[in-house]
Amino acid sequence: MFKRFRTYLIIGVIALLPALATLYILKLLFRIIDPTLGVAVAHVLDLVGVLKFPLEIGGFVFQTHIPGVGTILTLILLAWIGMIARSFVGRQALRYTDRLFYRIPLARTIYSTVKQITSAFERDQASFKKVVLVPYPRQGVYTMGFFTGDANGEIQAKTKGRILNIFLPTTPNPTSGWLVMVPEEDVIFLDMTVEQGLKYIISGGVVTPVWPPVVPGHSPELQKEKTP
Numbered sequence: 001m002f003k004r005f006r007t008y009l010i011i012g013v014i015a016l017l018p019a020l021a022t023l024y025i026l027k028l029l030f031r032i033i034d035p036t037l038g039v040a041v042a043h044v045l046d047l048v049g050v051l052k053f054p055l056e057i058g059g060f061v062f063q064t065h066i067p068g069v070g071t072i073l074t075l076i077l078l079a080w081i082g083m084i085a086r087s088f089v090g091r092q093a094l095r096y097t098d099r100l101f102y103r104i105p106l107a108r109t110i111y112s113t114v115k116q117i118t119s120a121f122e123r124d125q126a127s128f129k130k131v132v133l134v135p136y137p138r139q140g141v142y143t144m145g146f147f148t149g150d151a152n153g154e155i156q157a158k159t160k161g162r163i164l165n166i167f168l169p170t171t172p173n174p175t176s177g178w179l180v181m182v183p184e185e186d187v188i189f190l191d192m193t194v195e196q197g198l199k200y201i202i203s204g205g206v207v208t209p210v211w212p213p214v215v216p217g218h219s220p221e222l223q224k225e226k227t228p
Helices: 004-049 070-085 086-100 105-127 194-203 220-226
Strands: 055-057 060-064 132-136 142-150 162-167 177-183
Touching: 004 070, 004 177, 070 086, 086 105, 105 132, 132 194
Parallel strands: none
Antiparallel strands: 055 060, 132 142, 142 162, 162 177
């Protein structure tokens, strides 16, 4: 009884986690970041004499700041950080940040987990081409993996038929795994995207992509009825 309750509890948390995380980020953005940056900008504009608060625009009176300005600045700031992160200086700063968080016991666990997931989506979607199923570790049992390319060179020359490189990630950390080289006829290519495949693996099979894929403007139920 307790095991069943624990299982349902974990599934419930996983099911609600994306929505709760989204709502929390939006709340953080619009209730904390937007007013904070908005008020800071308003003070600067007030000091230089560009705008004076309280400010009336189109019948609306803004006492301390104009809502939305802080959000726009946040998006610009994030884009700027992303640009800097790709430079040499940015990469060095990120390495220093990694070392700093890894030295803090509690923060190390949280930071490393989030870092692994974000690294998986950032790196693997560029290197992984398709989501596949391969008969591993034996016939009749399938493992989800990612097609990364053909096994060329000596490997292809000394084997029969076309050989494909398949990366089999581990759950729930898809940044680790192993490489298997499988004959093309034993590989089943799936229609799901690499992002959907990563979510499926990270969640341990709990987050299952909709099948058949949803056509824009059609509900999954209606589309399912039309599928032969």
